Amino acid sequence: MSEWFHxxxxxxxxxxxxxxxxxxxxxxxFWYFFGSLALLMVANQFITGIWLLMYYTPDAxxxxxxxxxxxxxxxxxxxFRYLHAGGASxxxxxxxxxxxxxxxxxxxxxxxxxxxxxxxxMLVVFMAEAYTGYVLPWGQMSYWAAxxxxxxxxxxxxxxxxxxxxIQGDYEVSEVTLHRFFAFHVILxxxxxxxxxxxxxxxxxxxxxxxxxxxxxxxxxxKNGEPVDGIPFHPFYTVKDIMGASIFLFxxxxxxxxxxxxxxxxxxxxxxxxxxxxxxxxxxxxxxxLAPYYAILRAIPSxxxxxxxxxxxxxxxxxxxxxxxxxxxxxxxxxxxSRIALGSFVIAFLGLLVVGGMEVSPxxxxxxxxxxxxxxxxxxxxxxxxxxxxxxxxxxxxxL
Amino acid sequence: xxxxxxxxxxDQKKRxxxxxxxxxxxxxxxxxxxxxxxxxxxxxxxxLKGKPIDIDVxxxxxxxxxTVMWRGKPxxxxxxxxxxxxxxxxxxxxxxxxxxxxxxxPKYAQNLHRSIKPEYLVxxxxxxxxxxxxxxxxDKGAIDESWPGGFFCSCHGSKFDMAGRVFSGVPxxxxxxxxxxxxxxxxxxxxxEESPNE
Amino acid sequence: xxxxxxxCSFLNAAPALDEPAFSYFxxxxxxxxxxxxxxxxxxxxxxxxxxxxxxxxxxxxxxxLAPVWDSSSWNGHPPPDLSLITAAKGADxxxxxxxxxYLSENSPNGYDNLVLPGTQMPNPFSVMxxxxxxxxxxxxxKDNLRLFQLLRLDKKGSMKPQAFDDYxxxxxxxxxxxxxxxxxxxxxxxxxxxxxxxxxxxxxxALDLAYWKDIHGDH
Numbered sequence: 001m002s003e004w005f006h007x008x009x010x011x012x013x014x015x016x017x018x019x020x021x022x023x024x025x026x027x028x029x030f031w032y033f034f035g036s037l038a039l040l041m042v043a044n045q046f047i048t049g050i051w052l053l054m055y056y057t058p059d060a061x062x063x064x065x066x067x068x069x070x071x072x073x074x075x076x077x078x079x080f081r082y083l084h085a086g087g088a089s090x091x092x093x094x095x096x097x098x099x100x101x102x103x104x105x106x107x108x109x110x111x112x113x114x115x116x117x118x119x120x121x122m123l124v125v126f127m128a129e130a131y132t133g134y135v136l137p138w139g140q141m142s143y144w145a146a147x148x149x150x151x152x153x154x155x156x157x158x159x160x161x162x163x164x165x166x167i168q169g170d171y172e173v174s175e176v177t178l179h180r181f182f183a184f185h186v187i188l189x190x191x192x193x194x195x196x197x198x199x200x201x202x203x204x205x206x207x208x209x210x211x212x213x214x215x216x217x218x219x220x221x222x223k224n225g226e227p228v229d230g231i232p233f234h235p236f237y238t239v240k241d242i243m244g245a246s247i248f249l250f251x252x253x254x255x256x257x258x259x260x261x262x263x264x265x266x267x268x269x270x271x272x273x274x275x276x277x278x279x280x281x282x283x284x285x286x287x288x289x290l291a292p293y294y295a296i297l298r299a300i301p302s303x304x305x306x307x308x309x310x311x312x313x314x315x316x317x318x319x320x321x322x323x324x325x326x327x328x329x330x331x332x333x334x335x336x337x338s339r340i341a342l343g344s345f346v347i348a349f350l351g352l353l354v355v356g357g358m359e360v361s362p363x364x365x366x367x368x369x370x371x372x373x374x375x376x377x378x379x380x381x382x383x384x385x386x387x388x389x390x391x392x393x394x395x396x397x398x399x400l
Numbered sequence: 401x402x403x404x405x406x407x408x409x410x411d412q413k414k415r416x417x418x419x420x421x422x423x424x425x426x427x428x429x430x431x432x433x434x435x436x437x438x439x440x441x442x443x444x445x446x447x448l449k450g451k452p453i454d455i456d457v458x459x460x461x462x463x464x465x466x467t468v469m470w471r472g473k474p475x476x477x478x479x480x481x482x483x484x485x486x487x488x489x490x491x492x493x494x495x496x497x498x499x500x501x502x503x504x505x506p507k508y509a510q511n512l513h514r515s516i517k518p519e520y521l522v523x524x525x526x527x528x529x530x531x532x533x534x535x536x537x538x539d540k541g542a543i544d545e546s547w548p549g550g551f552f553c554s555c556h557g558s559k560f561d562m563a564g565r566v567f568s569g570v571p572x573x574x575x576x577x578x579x580x581x582x583x584x585x586x587x588x589x590x591x592x593e594e595s596p597n598e
Numbered sequence: 599x600x601x602x603x604x605x606c607s608f609l610n611a612a613p614a615l616d617e618p619a620f621s622y623f624x625x626x627x628x629x630x631x632x633x634x635x636x637x638x639x640x641x642x643x644x645x646x647x648x649x650x651x652x653x654x655x656x657x658x659x660x661x662x663l664a665p666v667w668d669s670s671s672w673n674g675h676p677p678p679d680l681s682l683i684t685a686a687k688g689a690d691x692x693x694x695x696x697x698x699x700y701l702s703e704n705s706p707n708g709y710d711n712l713v714l715p716g717t718q719m720p721n722p723f724s725v726m727x728x729x730x731x732x733x734x735x736x737x738x739x740k741d742n743l744r745l746f747q748l749l750r751l752d753k754k755g756s757m758k759p760q761a762f763d764d765y766x767x768x769x770x771x772x773x774x775x776x777x778x779x780x781x782x783x784x785x786x787x788x789x790x791x792x793x794x795x796x797x798x799x800x801x802x803x804a805l806d807l808a809y810w811k812d813i814h815g816d817h
Contacts, residue, residue, distance in 0.1 A: 068647045072779055078778075236810065240806055242802055243802035246798045250795045250796065253788070253795065257784055257785065258788055269685060269687065269688065
């Protein structure tokens with residue numbers, strides 16, 4: 001009977017067979033959990049988002065009250081709110097770990113350039129989703145963060161001012177903006193995310209996954225044409241990923257149930273006050289996951305150049321396939337210069353993250369400048385240090 | 401142990417673990433889905449709006465109809481006169497369900513006058529055909545020559561008598577529904593809940 | 599001299615806040631705070647998000663009785679809704695604020711507040727708490743002088759100091775409850791959720807090891 005169905009709608013059988021046939025390297029480690037975890041968190045945002053949609057009203061006077069009333073009057077309403085807000089922060093933790101894996105093992109190198117670029121674009125799309133979502137409660141931070149980011153767009157030469165008028169729908173951020181950000185956040189950007197998830201997966205399955213040795217498993221085929229160091233994705237990585245998801249969920253849900261405001265990082269105190277268009281909060285800061293880029297923006301004294309630096313700090317990731325001149329892909333076989341460079345990049349990123357949430361002061365600006373230099377240095381000096389660096393010899397067969 | 405035996409043991413272990421994981425995981429999915437499903441039930445504020453309501457009938461005149469909204473439906477209270485109540489049995493052979501055998505009313509309304517007190521008729525003002533709200537037409541001959549007084553639904557022509565009982569030969573299949581209600585000691589009519597003393 | 603509070607102020611530094619002694623599990627304290635809120639605060643401050651909350655309704659915080667202010671009243675700063683005040687400002691801040699009124703001749707209402715100087719809110723506790731005054735206290739050596747502003751109870755109120763403290767603490771407990779009424783329930787089921795997941799993790803690790811044994815002797 002299932003034959004009857006599969007004859008007429010083959011896609012389900014095709015996907016199932018593909019999962020059993022698709023070969024992944026057998027040595028994937030801790031850093032390889034974060035792709036499937038990202039998918040899990042995207043599903044979380046979709047499902048909790050739909051349930052929130054049943055109660056949220058995108059009107060300036062009703063936005064915050066609809067959320068707060070849902071949290072009090074709807075059975076488990078508080079759970080959907082905390083899962084969604086916490087989920088946004090955890091999605092960025094997962095994404096940053098996922099990107100770090102690529103930096104560690106050279107997953108951006110040929111033949112995975114397109115895979116890498118779909119990922120880079122997805123990072124920007126997720127930032128847009130998070131930003132438009134953060135505006136929706138229409139608290140003080142929601143409104144003033146919208147104001148600040150819109151003023152950033154104004155720095156774009158020639159088209160800046162008109163572009164902002166078109167995005168805002170009003171002469172200044174207002175409830176008109178709220179309503180269209182609602183449309184962007186709920187359907188436009190999620191559809192783009194879904195499309196990118198599809199493209200990203202297709203790009204991955206076309207070339208196959210990289211691995212911690214940076215050695216292509218397809219270079220070593222057995223007499224059936226299958227990679228000798230490859231194992232079927234199902235059941236090995238399906239089981240492993242479910243195990244990883246269980247551990248991750250333990251961490252995520254312990255925050256959602258016991259510290260849902262995230263010590264001020266997930267739900268900021270200032271955002272519990274309703275937006276006041278005439279009173280600016282003493283300390284406007286972005287969500288922690290956007291803080292590094294905000295720090296880079298503030299590090300440059302010029303408004304236009306600062307915005308350009310902020311844009312460059314994300315765009316520069318796309319150049320990695322061409323910046324990395326090392327003969328080996330994986331950090332396991334790269335030399336001390338590459339290791340120091342990656343280490344300093346991580347420290348710089350974390351430093352920028354911390355500084356981006358701090359108030360402007362001589363100390364914080366100096367720290368931001370040093371960290372920005374290290375951040376960009378990782379990329380811009382890479383053609384040099386990867387070329388001259390010592391390197392080991394990766395093995396022919398994967399080491400577990 | 402032979403290799404085959406060893407492999408069998410390993411397979412058994414895997415199978416057991418897989419079964420255990422599936423059962424525990426299924427329980428987790430059910431537990432995880434519960435908040436999402438239970439949240440769909442009317443929330444606390446909606447339930448508050450659906451609480452029983454009081455109606456003061458003491459100043460009602462004979463022939464008067466009061467309409468109030470309860471849980472999104474119109475509730476009618478009609479004060480009937482004795483002649484109307486006495487005339488009810490004479491209509492029985494024209495009705496689909498003269499003895500109110502269909503479950504359209506609580507048991508204290510399963511009588512001739514379909515109410516607790518004969519003079520007060522309490523009905524849900526929703527036609528049992530497709531849901532329009534019929535009109536109260538107490539005057540004899542108002543709809544046609546033989547019209548004895550009752551409720552007429554202009555959507556598709558269904559007719560109900562002064563106890564809300566449906567006439568034969570009309571689209572509506574059952575008598576108009578009687579909501580749960582009771583009279584409090586002070587005479588107030590409470591729509592939405594049966595008497596707490598029972 | 600009765601030292602009720604030690605609120606230290608170093609020049610223009612922010613006041614050190616006191617922590618109120620309450621727990622989100624103490625239902626009686628929250629209910630008492632709700633009643634205190636209904637009598638002392640509800641005439642000016644609304645509590646709109648608690649419109650169907652059983653604890654609030656029982657205490658008499660009825661949405662029909664909620665104060666409604668025009669946005670231009672009170673010099674443009676009408677009393678805010680307090681449903682989320684402890685989330686926005688912190689329970690410590692709210693508690694310390696409520697305990698820190700002191701006599702001030704120059705203030706329009708006769709009282710100023712050490713935690714929020716120049717506050718527009720009149721002192722609702724002058725009868726219960728009594729009157730506090732600010733005393734400047736010096737400490738340290740001549741080269742390293744530190745100035746502290748302390749509050750001292752000058753005139754006794756109708757409540758003993760500890761009873762008044764409990765009264766304000768119960769109000770803060772209720773406000774904290776109002777900003778997150780499901781906290782106790784959430785913590786309760788959180789334990790079960792994490793307990794369930796712990797078992798799931800153990801089963802999955804065992805399953806993972808069982809499968810990966812095939813891949814050249816374990817992972």
